Amino acid sequence: MTQENVPARLPFTSVSAVAAPISQANVDTDQIIPGRFLSLPRQTMVPHLFRDQRYNDNGTPKPEFVLNRPEYAKAGILVAGRNFACGSSREMAVTVLVDNGFRAFIAPSFGDIFFSNCFQNGVLPIVLPEARVNDLLRFLLELPGAEIAVDLPSQTVKGPDGKTDHFTIDPFRKDCLLRGIDEIAMTFGYEADIKAFESKSITARV
Amino acid sequence: MAATAAPATMFEKIWRTHVVVDRPDGYTLLYVDRHLIHDGSYFAFQRLKGRGLKLRRPDLSFGTPDHYMPTDTRRKEDIANPDSKRMVTGLAINGAETGVTVFDIGDRRNGIVHVVGPEQGITQPGITLVCGDSHTSTHGAMGCLAFGIGQSEVMHVMATQCVWQKKPKTMRVDIDGALGFGVTGKDVILAIIAKIGAAGGTGHVLEYAGSGIRALSMEGRLTICNMSIEAGGRAGMIAPDDATYEYLAGKPYAPKGADWDTAMARWKALPTDSGATFDTEITLSGPSIAPMVTFGTSPEDAVPVTDAVPDPSTAADAVKREGLAQALRYMGVKPGTPITDIRIDRVFIGSCTNSRIEDLRAAAAVAKGRKAVVPSWIVPGSGIIKEQAEAEGLDKIFKDAGFEWRETGCSMCLGTNGEIGRPEERIASTSNRNFVGRQGKGVRTHLVSPAMAAAAAVTGHFADVRKLMA
Numbered sequence: 001m002t003q004e005n006v007p008a009r010l011p012f013t014s015v016s017a018v019a020a021p022i023s024q025a026n027v028d029t030d031q032i033i034p035g036r037f038l039s040l041p042r043q044t045m046v047p048h049l050f051r052d053q054r055y056n057d058n059g060t061p062k063p064e065f066v067l068n069r070p071e072y073a074k075a076g077i078l079v080a081g082r083n084f085a086c087g088s089s090r091e092m093a094v095t096v097l098v099d100n101g102f103r104a105f106i107a108p109s110f111g112d113i114f115f116s117n118c119f120q121n122g123v124l125p126i127v128l129p130e131a132r133v134n135d136l137l138r139f140l141l142e143l144p145g146a147e148i149a150v151d152l153p154s155q156t157v158k159g160p161d162g163k164t165d166h167f168t169i170d171p172f173r174k175d176c177l178l179r180g181i182d183e184i185a186m187t188f189g190y191e192a193d194i195k196a197f198e199s200k201s202i203t204a205r206v
Numbered sequence: 207m208a209a210t211a212a213p214a215t216m217f218e219k220i221w222r223t224h225v226v227v228d229r230p231d232g233y234t235l236l237y238v239d240r241h242l243i244h245d246g247s248y249f250a251f252q253r254l255k256g257r258g259l260k261l262r263r264p265d266l267s268f269g270t271p272d273h274y275m276p277t278d279t280r281r282k283e284d285i286a287n288p289d290s291k292r293m294v295t296g297l298a299i300n301g302a303e304t305g306v307t308v309f310d311i312g313d314r315r316n317g318i319v320h321v322v323g324p325e326q327g328i329t330q331p332g333i334t335l336v337c338g339d340s341h342t343s344t345h346g347a348m349g350c351l352a353f354g355i356g357q358s359e360v361m362h363v364m365a366t367q368c369v370w371q372k373k374p375k376t377m378r379v380d381i382d383g384a385l386g387f388g389v390t391g392k393d394v395i396l397a398i399i400a401k402i403g404a405a406g407g408t409g410h411v412l413e414y415a416g417s418g419i420r421a422l423s424m425e426g427r428l429t430i431c432n433m434s435i436e437a438g439g440r441a442g443m444i445a446p447d448d449a450t451y452e453y454l455a456g457k458p459y460a461p462k463g464a465d466w467d468t469a470m471a472r473w474k475a476l477p478t479d480s481g482a483t484f485d486t487e488i489t490l491s492g493p494s495i496a497p498m499v500t501f502g503t504s505p506e507d508a509v510p511v512t513d514a515v516p517d518p519s520t521a522a523d524a525v526k527r528e529g530l531a532q533a534l535r536y537m538g539v540k541p542g543t544p545i546t547d548i549r550i551d552r553v554f555i556g557s558c559t560n561s562r563i564e565d566l567r568a569a570a571a572v573a574k575g576r577k578a579v580v581p582s583w584i585v586p587g588s589g590i591i592k593e594q595a596e597a598e599g600l601d602k603i604f605k606d607a608g609f610e611w612r613e614t615g616c617s618m619c620l621g622t623n624g625e626i627g628r629p630e631e632r633i634a635s636t637s638n639r640n641f642v643g644r645q646g647k648g649v650r651t652h653l654v655s656p657a658m659a660a661a662a663a664v665t666g667h668f669a670d671v672r673k674l675m676a
């Protein structure tokens with residue numbers, strides 16, 4: 001197989017990194033990557049993450065925006081309010097976060113499509129109870145630059161307060177992430193089933 | 207199905223006839239009967255080619271460029287942005303290479319992907335349909351299972367004609383009783399989202415039912431299903447009935463002759479059996495729904511036009527309070543302001559939510575004999591709708607009233623074609639998302655029905671269309 005314009009999928013096991021807090025609820029994917037940048041090639045889209053929250057009209061960074069603060073320069077985890085990344089199905093919302101160094105997202109809930117897009121790109125969305133996410137957000141706001149440790153095999157998140165939470169994940173998703181394999185490769189393994197289905201389906205024809 | 211089978215929902219019936227593989231871990235490989243493709247799928251074709259993979263079923267795939275094409279021209283050469291031009295021109299090229307049927311720019315069948323599918327009869331009851339766009343939920347109004355997927359999944363469907371899914375939960379939304387005068391599908395879905403919240407349907411497929419839904423035209427039903435995603439839903443669906451069959455009959459890709467009769471027998475067995483249960487059920491009274499207007503930056507921030515902007519201090523908790531206060535600051539509206547006192551700068555009538563012929567007729571009925579006092583655009587959902595509207599003389603009504611009559615496309619719904627508003631510009635829009643910056647940086651979007659948008663256009667502020675038309 002020849003190369004595609006996408007970084008090679010790495011197996012995901014664990015990540016310990018600075019966590020950036022975005023406490024707002026309902027942050028939609030239009031905010032993560034505004035529509036006007038969607039036709040850019042992936043590599044040139046990178047600096048436009050949260051573009052309108054992050055920069056003034058004249059292009060100067062807004063110092064108050066969390067990702068502009070020096071403590072978060074190396075952030076690899078994002079902790080967010082409920083319904084994070086809702087809205088548009090644009091997969092660039094995941095890839096632009098990945099290309100900015102994020103590998104795990106923690107929130108009380110996620111937009112459905114973003115959630116599954118994360119797995120397509122080898123990164124991990126984690127749902128924790130809202131009360132716990134609010135605690136994490138509070139800690140992170142009080143201690144800018146604090147780290148969170150995510151461990152996939154044991155399905156745990158260790159907060160900056162030392163408290164560990166267990167999270168659930170589908171075995172299918174976990175398997176793909178741990179092995180760093182692609183869904184297409186997985187599906188090709190079911191070719192016989194697909195053929196059998198096609199031969200009897202009434203609706204799979206025009 | 208055996209007579210002894212347990213009662214099933216329509217969702218369940220469609221789901222189980224499309225299972226290719228059921229894994230013990232809860233993942234299902236689902237067969238995709240129709241794959242709709244738009245100009246935004248450019249990178250999926252590139253990635254597919256890059257991996258040396260073939261498109262498995264070009265015969266089940268249909269494309270139409272809509273997101274990146276400006277609506278003041280039909281010449282691709284006129285696209286100023288080279289990235290956009292590449293995406294628009296790329297679709298026909300990729301289509302020709304892979305054998306996918308493309309309704310290209312200039313073809314009268316070209317239009318917004320979620321308008322074109324039903325209009326061509328590609329969308330049919332009982333099928334599964336996917337598209338790399340969240341508003342794919344629209345198609346469920348025809349009695350099928352339709353949902354949006356991400357770009358990696360688009361490539362997956364291209365390569366395998368299947369998609370991995372976890373079985374969603376089901377929610378029935380009953381609209382009890384017919385809608386009042388001047389109230390439309392758009393108002394129904396905004397009222398539902400205001401009630402259950404923008405995440406209220408998360409993880410669910412929503413089936414809209416009840417006498418209020420039965421009384422609606424296909425256009426109204428498509429509008430409701432379109433915004434299921436704004437309620438957090440995975441998909442929206444409505445059982446097929448005579449309105450569905452009438453709409454579908456004679457469409458280019460609909461079954462014909464004996465095929466139609468066999469299909470009809472299958473379709474009639476689709477509606478949810480009595481006694482089938484849903485994970486969640488809610489009911490709204492149809493007659494009590496009023497024309498709705500959004501005041502904030504989430505579709506759940508919707509109130510009847512007769513209400514005022516709510517006060518954040520009355521919100522249930524601190525997070526909601528802060529969120530609402532922030533939304534009102536962005537929107538530049540003060541708590542307590544009557545909705546009808548909000549003045550607007552611009553009007554956009556279009557998008558896959560509200561650009562069908564009935565939408566244009568409703569807007570024209572309001573515009574007729576009046577004058578738009580702010581710049582107002584009409585962007586039909588397809589070339590065919592544009593033609594029909596012109597045959598009915600609607601374009602003339604709009605032009606006489608000072609509205610701008612444009613070519614088809616997504617246009618100001620999200621502005622990837624360059625058609626956006628100015629910072630702080632306040633737009634009455636018939637689209638589906640009032641998100642921060644959706645229609646351009648700093649733009650303030652209020653979602654309304656086409657009739658309400660036309661009422662705003664001719665008065666310069668939000669107005670109760672029921673009074674205007676009385």
Ligand code: SF4
Pocket residue numbers: 272273318319320339341557558559615616619620637638
């Ligand atoms: S009209 Fe808007 S929501 Fe609909 S497909 Fe186009 S961009 Fe998406």
